[in-house]
Amino acid sequence: MTTEVIPLGTASAIPTRARHLASTAVLCGGSMVLFDCGEGTQFRLMDAGLKRSRIDAICITHLHGDHYFGLMGILSSMTLLKREAPLTLVGPAGIEAILEALPGVRAEERTFPIDYVVLWDDLTRAVVYETDTYTVEARPVDHRVFTVGYRFQEKTKPGHLDVERARALGVTDYRHYRALKAGETVTLDDGRRVLPEAVVGPPRPGPAFAYVTDTRPCEAAATLARGAALLYHEATFGDDMPQRAAETGHSTARQAAGIALRAQVQKLILGHFSARYKDVSGLVEEARSVFKNTEAAEELKRYKIFPAGP
Amino acid sequence: MTTEVIPLGTASAIPTRARHLASTAVLCGGSMVLFDCGEGTQFRLMDAGLKRSRIDAICITHLHGDHYFGLMGILSSMTLLKREAPLTLVGPAGIEAILEALPGVRAEERTFPIDYVVLWDDLTRAVVYETDTYTVEARPVDHRVFTVGYRFQEKTKPGHLDVERARALGVTDYRHYRALKAGETVTLDDGRRVLPEAVVGPPRPGPAFAYVTDTRPCEAAATLARGAALLYHEATFGDDMPQRAAETGHSTARQAAGIALRAQVQKLILGHFSARYKDVSGLVEEARSVFKNTEAAEELKRYKIFPAGP
Numbered sequence A, B: 001m002t003t004e005v006i007p008l009g010t011a012s013a014i015p016t017r018a019r020h021l022a023s024t025a026v027l028c029g030g031s032m033v034l035f036d037c038g039e040g041t042q043f044r045l046m047d048a049g050l051k052r053s054r055i056d057a058i059c060i061t062h063l064h065g066d067h068y069f070g071l072m073g074i075l076s077s078m079t080l081l082k083r084e085a086p087l088t089l090v091g092p093a094g095i096e097a098i099l100e101a102l103p104g105v106r107a108e109e110r111t112f113p114i115d116y117v118v119l120w121d122d123l124t125r126a127v128v129y130e131t132d133t134y135t136v137e138a139r140p141v142d143h144r145v146f147t148v149g150y151r152f153q154e155k156t157k158p159g160h161l162d163v164e165r166a167r168a169l170g171v172t173d174y175r176h177y178r179a180l181k182a183g184e185t186v187t188l189d190d191g192r193r194v195l196p197e198a199v200v201g202p203p204r205p206g207p208a209f210a211y212v213t214d215t216r217p218c219e220a221a222a223t224l225a226r227g228a229a230l231l232y233h234e235a236t237f238g239d240d241m242p243q244r245a246a247e248t249g250h251s252t253a254r255q256a257a258g259i260a261l262r263a264q265v266q267k268l269i270l271g272h273f274s275a276r277y278k279d280v281s282g283l284v285e286e287a288r289s290v291f292k293n294t295e296a297a298e299e300l301k302r303y304k305i306f307p308a309g310p
Helices: A043-046 A071-080 A095-100 A163-168 A174-181 A219-225 A241-248 A253-263 A283-288 B041-047 B071-080 B095-100 B162-166 B174-182 B219-225 B241-248 B253-263 B281-288
Strands: A004-009 A025-028 A029-035 A053-061 A089-094 A113-118 A128-129 A134-140 A148-154 A208-212 A232-234 A267-271 A294-296 B004-009 B025-029 B031-035 B055-059 B087-091 B114-119 B126-130 B136-138 B148-154 B208-212 B230-234 B265-271 B292-295
Touching: A004 A043, A004 A232, A025 A043, A025 A148, A043 A071, A043 A128, A053 A128, A053 A134, A053 B162, A071 A089, A071 A095, A089 A095, A089 A128, A095 A113, A113 A128, A134 A219, A148 A219, A163 A174, A163 B162, A174 B071, A208 A219, A219 A232, A232 A253, A241 B174, A253 A267, A253 A283, A283 A294, B004 B041, B004 B114, B004 B230, B025 B041, B025 B148, B031 B148, B041 B071, B055 B071, B055 B126, B055 B136, B071 B087, B071 B095, B087 B095, B087 B126, B114 B126, B136 B219, B148 B219, B148 B253, B162 B174, B208 B219, B219 B230, B230 B253, B253 B265, B253 B292, B265 B281, B281 B292
Parallel strands: A029 A053, A053 A089, A089 A113, A208 A232, A232 A267, A267 A294, B031 B055, B055 B087, B087 B114, B208 B230, B230 B265, B265 B292
Antiparallel strands: A004 A025, A025 A029, A128 A134, A134 A148, A148 A208, B004 B025, B025 B031, B126 B136, B136 B148, B148 B208
C-alpha cells in the first residue's frame, strides 16, 4: 500500500480550459480523502479513473465557491448511486447549513448520513479525521476569510520482521512472528526468550502530505508541512505581483518555496495559479531558486509518497 | 442573424465520461439564453467557445440538482469577471432563497444584479423573458416535482422590401423605404401613393426552439413545441422501460417522438439519456419509427434554426 496524491484541479477562482477548480484526492489503501471540492470535481474523479464510492472524507479549506461548489453535485450523485456508508465532511462553520438547506442534497433526500466536522474560527489545531492507517489534521492559515490547511499523515508502522534471523533463533510459530512484530517478547518451547529488538527493525514512520491553499505564507503552513514527503502549496501569483498576493491573501511561488524550505519537505508542487499565467514555467523557476525540488502540480498525475530515507 | 441551439450536456442525473449534465445554450444575435445549468456548465461553455458574458438569461426547468448545480459556479465566475449587466434568472420558487443564502453568490458579494422571474406551481403559462428579437415562454410539464418546459421564439420580422419594384414605382427616398417596410403607405412628391403591399413581401414568422425535460409525455410539451424548427425532448428511457419512465416522471424515446409528431416540428433531438444506455442508437431508432427526422442531441453541435419553408 503506497499513498498516492492526485491533483484534480489546479486553477484559482476562474477555471480555464487547461486547469480545473480546486480539488486533490489522496488514496491510501482502499480509502480516499478529497481536499477541497470545486465545481466539476466529480467529473475529474471520472477522468482520473477514481470511484466516488471510495471517498471516506471530504475536507474543505474555506467557503469560497471555487473550493466547495462541487460538493452539491458529488453528494447528489452519491445518493443516486445509493451510497449507504457515512461520509465525513470537514469544513468551516456554515457548510452544514448550506448543504442541509439544498434540494437534492439535504439529509431527508440522501441515502447516507454525513458526519460533519465543523471548524470554528477560534481553532488552533485538530485531528479532523482518523482511520487505522492515517490521520488528517487541520490548522488555520492566513487568508481573507477563515481558512484551514491540512496534513495527511500515514501512521507509523511496526518495523519489518527479519524472518530468516527469527528462524535462526528458533522461532517457527506464526503466532510468535505476530507477537514479535507487535513488540512483544516470546518464550519458545525450550524456555528461551526472544526479544522483538533482536528480529524486528525500527518502527517506520509514515509519510505525510500537506495541502495548503489559499493563504499568505504563514507559520501554520510550515508546521503542517514539517518533514512531509509532498507539499501542495498555492502559488496564485509570481514575483511580478507580491503586493497583490498580500492584499488578496495569497502567496507567490517564491513564498511557497520558502515554506517548503523551512518545512524541509521532500518535494513541493505548486497550484492555484491565477488564470493570468497561461504558462506557469516562470513561477516554477522563481520557486526553484529557493527550493530546488519544485514543480507545477500536474492534474491527474499520481504522486506516490514515501517516508524520507535513512 | 441565425439562431443557433447548442446542447452543452445531454446526460440525465448521473454524468458519464461521454455525456455532461443538462444545459443547452441558444444564441440569437449577440444574446445568449441558457436552458438549465447543471454542474460544469461553465466548463462546457468554454468547450463550445462561448463567453459567459454573453448570457442574458438563464432558465431553469426544475430544482433537481442535475439541472441547477452549475448556477453557483457560473454566477461566481461572473462576479470574478466583474460583470455589471443585469442577469435574468428564471426558475421555480425557491431558487432565489437558495442562491441568496450562498457565500460567493449572494447579492452583497456580486458585481451585478439578478432579475429573478419566479415561477409558482399554479403557473399556466408565462412569457418569462423578452428582447427586441425573441421571447421565451414557460409552461408547466409533468414531472415528480414542479417543472416547466420552455419555448424560445424569434419574433416575426417584416417582409422583404422589393427595392427594384419600389424604384420602378418612383420611390427613391430611404425614409420612404423605411416607412413602407414598417407597413405605412407613402405619398410621393408628385402626389402618387404607394401601398406597402405593393412592394413589401409577407411578414416572416421567426423560427422556434422548444426545450422539454424532465417530463412524462404531456399536452404542454406539444403546445410548447407546436410548429417549432427544433424540439429538444428528454428520452431518459427506451422501449424496454416504459413503466420506469412513467413512475419516475420521464419519457421514452418513442413518447418523445410522439410529441414531435403531434407538434409538427421540423426536427427532434433527444437527450437526458439514462446512464444505463451506453449506446443510444437503439433509442433513436425507436423514435424514428414514429417521427423520422430524429437524432440524438450531439453535445457542442450548433443546430441552426430556420422558419418552415412555404
